[in-house]
Amino acid sequence: MRDQIAKYAARLVADRSALPGRIAFAAHDDVLISNGNREMAKLCEGVLSSLSCLGLVAASQSFPIADFLVRRAPAGESRIVPRDTETRTFLHDIPFLRREELAGDPTRRIAKLLGNRKGMIAEGLGVVAAGTVTVEQAYINYSSVFHSTFVKYLLDVLTDGFLLRGEKEAFDRFRAGWLRPLSAEGLAFRSGPIGDPGEILAEIAAVGRHTVERGLVDSFFGNISYRLGDVVYISQTAASLDELPGRIDPVPADNSSTAGITASSELLAHRRIFEAGGARAILHGHPKFAVAMSMLCEEKDCPIKDCWKDCDKVRLLGGTPVVAGEIGAGGLARRVPPVIAKPGKALVYGHGVFTTGRTDFAEAFRAMVDVENWCRGEYFRRLAAKRPG
Amino acid sequence: MELSPTNGWRGSLLHVDLTTGTARAETIPRDLLTHYLGGRGLGVRLLRETHTLDPYHPDMPLVFAVGPLCGTPAPTAARLAVVSRSPLTGTVYDCSAGGRFAHRLKSAGFDALRIVGRSPRQVAIAVTPVGAEIFPADSLWGKTVGETKRALSGKGSVAAIGPAGENGVLFACIMMGEGNAVGRGGLGAVMGSKNLKAVTVDGDLPVGIADRTRFDRARQDVMRLFRASPVIFGELGISEYGTPALVDLMRQRRMAPTENFRKTVFERSGNYSGPAIRKAYGGKKDGCHGCPIQCKRSAPDGTHLPEYETVSHFGALNGIDDLRSIVRSNTACNEQGLDTITAAATLSAWGEGRGRFPDAEEVPALLEDIARRRGEGELLALGSRRVAEAMGNPGLSMSVKSLELPAYDPRGAYGMALAYCTSNRGGCHLRAYPISHEILRKPVATDRFSFSGKARIIKIAEDTNAAIDSLVACKFSFFGATLEEYAELLSATTGEDYTPQSLKEIGERIFLTERFYNCANGFDAGDDRLPERFFREPGSGGEGIDVPPIDEKRFEEEIGKYYRIRGLTPRGTFTDPGYLSGLP
Ligand code: SF4
Numbered sequence: 001m002r003d004q005i006a007k008y009a010a011r012l013v014a015d016r017s018a019l020p021g022r023i024a025f026a027a028h029d030d031v032l033i034s035n036g037n038r039e040m041a042k043l044c045e046g047v048l049s050s051l052s053c054l055g056l057v058a059a060s061q062s063f064p065i066a067d068f069l070v071r072r073a074p075a076g077e078s079r080i081v082p083r084d085t086e087t088r089t090f091l092h093d094i095p096f097l098r099r100e101e102l103a104g105d106p107t108r109r110i111a112k113l114l115g116n117r118k119g120m121i122a123e124g125l126g127v128v129a130a131g132t133v134t135v136e137q138a139y140i141n142y143s144s145v146f147h148s149t150f151v152k153y154l155l156d157v158l159t160d161g162f163l164l165r166g167e168k169e170a171f172d173r174f175r176a177g178w179l180r181p182l183s184a185e186g187l188a189f190r191s192g193p194i195g196d197p198g199e200i201l202a203e204i205a206a207v208g209r210h211t212v213e214r215g216l217v218d219s220f221f222g223n224i225s226y227r228l229g230d231v232v233y234i235s236q237t238a239a240s241l242d243e244l245p246g247r248i249d250p251v252p253a254d255n256s257s258t259a260g261i262t263a264s265s266e267l268l269a270h271r272r273i274f275e276a277g278g279a280r281a282i283l284h285g286h287p288k289f290a291v292a293m294s295m296l297c298e299e300k301d302c303p304i305k306d307c308w309k310d311c312d313k314v315r316l317l318g319g320t321p322v323v324a325g326e327i328g329a330g331g332l333a334r335r336v337p338p339v340i341a342k343p344g345k346a347l348v349y350g351h352g353v354f355t356t357g358r359t360d361f362a363e364a365f366r367a368m369v370d371v372e373n374w375c376r377g378e379y380f381r382r383l384a385a386k387r388p389g
Numbered sequence: 390m391e392l393s394p395t396n397g398w399r400g401s402l403l404h405v406d407l408t409t410g411t412a413r414a415e416t417i418p419r420d421l422l423t424h425y426l427g428g429r430g431l432g433v434r435l436l437r438e439t440h441t442l443d444p445y446h447p448d449m450p451l452v453f454a455v456g457p458l459c460g461t462p463a464p465t466a467a468r469l470a471v472v473s474r475s476p477l478t479g480t481v482y483d484c485s486a487g488g489r490f491a492h493r494l495k496s497a498g499f500d501a502l503r504i505v506g507r508s509p510r511q512v513a514i515a516v517t518p519v520g521a522e523i524f525p526a527d528s529l530w531g532k533t534v535g536e537t538k539r540a541l542s543g544k545g546s547v548a549a550i551g552p553a554g555e556n557g558v559l560f561a562c563i564m565m566g567e568g569n570a571v572g573r574g575g576l577g578a579v580m581g582s583k584n585l586k587a588v589t590v591d592g593d594l595p596v597g598i599a600d601r602t603r604f605d606r607a608r609q610d611v612m613r614l615f616r617a618s619p620v621i622f623g624e625l626g627i628s629e630y631g632t633p634a635l636v637d638l639m640r641q642r643r644m645a646p647t648e649n650f651r652k653t654v655f656e657r658s659g660n661y662s663g664p665a666i667r668k669a670y671g672g673k674k675d676g677c678h679g680c681p682i683q684c685k686r687s688a689p690d691g692t693h694l695p696e697y698e699t700v701s702h703f704g705a706l707n708g709i710d711d712l713r714s715i716v717r718s719n720t721a722c723n724e725q726g727l728d729t730i731t732a733a734a735t736l737s738a739w740g741e742g743r744g745r746f747p748d749a750e751e752v753p754a755l756l757e758d759i760a761r762r763r764g765e766g767e768l769l770a771l772g773s774r775r776v777a778e779a780m781g782n783p784g785l786s787m788s789v790k791s792l793e794l795p796a797y798d799p800r801g802a803y804g805m806a807l808a809y810c811t812s813n814r815g816g817c818h819l820r821a822y823p824i825s826h827e828i829l830r831k832p833v834a835t836d837r838f839s840f841s842g843k844a845r846i847i848k849i850a851e852d853t854n855a856a857i858d859s860l861v862a863c864k865f866s867f868f869g870a871t872l873e874e875y876a877e878l879l880s881a882t883t884g885e886d887y888t889p890q891s892l893k894e895i896g897e898r899i900f901l902t903e904r905f906y907n908c909a910n911g912f913d914a915g916d917d918r919l920p921e922r923f924f925r926e927p928g929s930g931g932e933g934i935d936v937p938p939i940d941e942k943r944f945e946e947e948i949g950k951y952y953r954i955r956g957l958t959p960r961g962t963f964t965d966p967g968y969l970s971g972l973p
Contacts, residue, residue, distance in 0.1 A: 030844065030953045054842055089614065111890075115890025116889060117873065137832065236830060237831075255664055257659075258634040259637040259640070262828075263619055267624060268623070271624070327617045328617035330613070
């Protein structure tokens with residue numbers, strides 16, 4: 001368990017979602033153990049001891065987005081409702097405690113919220129997330145909260161501007177210091193078509209690692225596939241993209257075997273995209289600016305309320321078609337294939353990006369970089385247009 | 390919110406005494422419902438005071454209990470638990486079953502039906518909103534389940550025993566008319582010992598929901614998670630192929646028990662895989678009342694097709710690759726009222742003992758002999774533990790607490806190994822269901838060849854599943870949804886506030902109550918043991934997967950941890966003999 005704590009504490013630093021020195025984990029086997037920032041570790045132990053969970057993480061976000069969201073929330077509000085589809089599906093909402101509610105010993109109050117949700121925000125402290133089954137699950141839940149608060153904050157700022165003292169300055173620092181240029185520069189891809197299953201597995205694993213290392217996606221959010229003849233090689237469900245060796249399922253097109261029942265929930269979408277023709281490689285991830293931008297619609301007086309699942313329009317963002325649709329067996333598997341064939345890229349409302357490569361992953365990877373870069377650029381352009389300077 | 394004491398729960402049970410031939414409705418104290426929910430929890434609570442009686446003692450209750458979500462559109466909640474003490478294992482025993490029976494019982498106005506006593510003659514019970522009618526069933530005695538169901542058509546939904554239950558086969562099941570079994574543990578024999586052939590239920594009373602808007606939102610959340618789950622609604626998932634979707638996966642993971650667990654790969658399992666069944670019989674979907682998943686399959690002529698455990702045990706475990714014969718065996722079990730897993734595993738242990746596994750042609754006749762307790766069937770009717778002992782080779786029985794292990798080899802999933810032992814009803818995969826994370830990667834994956842953290846994981850899962858079995862919801866829902874959404878459904882339905890944490894605490898109370906009953910009946914750490922084979926012999930490694938024997942020392946360590954986590958003594962018993970008196 002200690003090795004798990006060390007691994008995921010290092011990940012929070014590597015993916016820069018948490019501040020080094022402001023991270024703590026606790027895990028509960030037959031004894032309760034913790035590690036990290038001493039004060040936070042003590043809190044983690046207290047919270048975990050009153051929960052039926054195995055792991056817990058508390059960490060301060062590298063840029064205090066969650067705190068800003070709490071402070072921006074109207075008085076009387078006690079939770080944040082993410083609007084992106086992926087995190088909303090799994091988190092529902094993110095409860096929070098304001099600074100004054102944390103006075104004294106907040107252990108019980110935090111535990112109460114985590115007794116009902118996967119993650120919560122403690123203002124001034126950071127995000128606390130629990131994992132019922134593993135320490136890794138606590139890390140994943142922290143990452144989900146990080147992702148959803150990030151996307152929500154981007155949208156809120158674009159809509160309402162900066163509302164708090166020092167907020168704009170902090171955001172500018174974040175933009176200059178935290179955001180890194182995205183590129184595929186220097187990466188080597190196997191050129192396709194790739195005809196050997198062993199090579200395909202190795203390439204999928206390598207590309208998975210690249211997407212995480214280049215900051216294109218968070219490690220657990222996304223999937224990758226390659227088609228060889230009648231077999232689709234696809235990453236498994238709940239697999240970390242930078243740890244794919246041994247976690248890729250070969251799925252025959254004729255469904256003559258169901259061993260691929262553990263394949264990604266987006267298998268259906270991948271298959272339909274392959275069937276639509278022209279692609280051998282597919283990348284799917286949830287880069288944050290692309291997710292945020294996909295939710296900005298300028299349609300006036302639209303009667304549709306649940307845009308993320310019911311919108312049947314195809315919008316364009318910098319040449320990338322945007323469609324709506326639920327994940328898995330929901331609608332995106334129907335709506336993405338017709339629009340992705342030509343441009344080799346598509347955005348799903350509030351969800352993420354699909355890109356394809358005609359023969360190999362180089363094209364798909366570059367396309368994803370381009371989509372996110374375009375969305376980033378467009379986001380800041382719109383922000384600047386809203387608030388000059 | 391609509392405040393009504395009857396939202397979700399009915400607040401009453403129907404008590405039937407077969408000795409006196411009387412029935413009465415009783416109020417269930419609200420406190421018991423809120424603290425034990427329904428289903429398994431309520432049934433286990435209702436067993437208190439009688440839990441040390443012999444399973445065949447007339448005063449031993451046989452409880453059919455539904456849950457607060459039954460009768461609402463909550464997905465997969467039209468289920469019930471049947472609870473008593475098992476004649477096979479001697480433990481307290483509950484089985485979750487679907488079909489339509491549960492829905493009808495709730496619609497008749499009851500949360501539970503508690504049957505005690507022994508009728509002087511063979512009878513059946515008809516439950517309707519006005520109460521229970523006990524009527525003679527001499528003419529049904531000796532009939533198969535199908536014949537019984539047909540004879541009782543028009544009386545609503547039927548739960549019946551076959552000849553196996555009448556004849557006290559220790560693994561006799563109770564069949565719901567729609568092909569769902571109250572499968573394991575021999576509760577059919579308990580029913581038979583009461584001279585009770587069948588129970589019918591009918592009614593159409595609606596169930597109240599306290600907060601409809603909140604309920605609908607939670608239901609949508611559940612459905613969204615189902616759609617996001619490859620195991621549920623994926624193209625290769627159980628909604629498409631039923632549970633036999635697991636055949637190929639277990640083959641690929643090299644953990645399909647073969648030839649009485651001597652091997653873990655059966656090369657010809659493709660003959661009865663999910664796709665093979667679909668090819669041979671079509672894919673007509675079937676399932677429990679109102680369930681959106683519909684994981685059951687039936688042939689065009691209405692024959693119910695077997696589940697994963699059944700195909701694998703009548704297949705690989707006995708070295709049989711003939712799908713038609715496996716389907717025939719399944720049908721024979723359904724008609725005679727036998728638990729398929731124990732039946733197949735007992736045949737397999739016996740086969741190994743005599744040096745030859747039964748062949749495809751032999752099996753259906755042997756099953757009938759078991760149900761009728763004739764010829765070889767007289768011995769085989771006792772289950773594998775007693776058969777192996779009688780053959781002078783107890784090691785042949787692949788069971789824990791006399792319950793035969795299902796089709797997940799413990800050498801291929803160490804959490805499963807542990808959970809087989811800690812399960813209160815014996816070698817069962819469903820108590821903690823670690824296959825969910827060790828194999829199916831839900832909610833997240835764990836390392837199947839590691840014990841790290843597994844004691845705690847198993848404890849939490851046992852508590853969670855005890856709550857799920859008390860709602861009652863189907864385990865398969867939780868390949869997608871979580872207690873978060875089901876706590877919402879429950880709160881919205883009953884008007885009481887529940888959270889995942891409070892549900893797990895309820896589950897813990899239920900689980901420990903069961904363990905306490907078992908300890909009162911003499912069970913302790915010595916019974917939480919895997920068969921020696923798993924510590925001595927490797928499975929069938931290959932294709933880059935090594936399947937070594939389980940490290941016994943490490944296993945013992947983890948069981949020790951489990952007892953500490955549960956607050957038990959190193960013997961797996963309770964420090965406080967008054968534990969129950971502190972509970973509601
Ligand atoms: S998933 Fe299958 S077993 Fe579960 S409730 Fe639905 S039909 Fe019944």
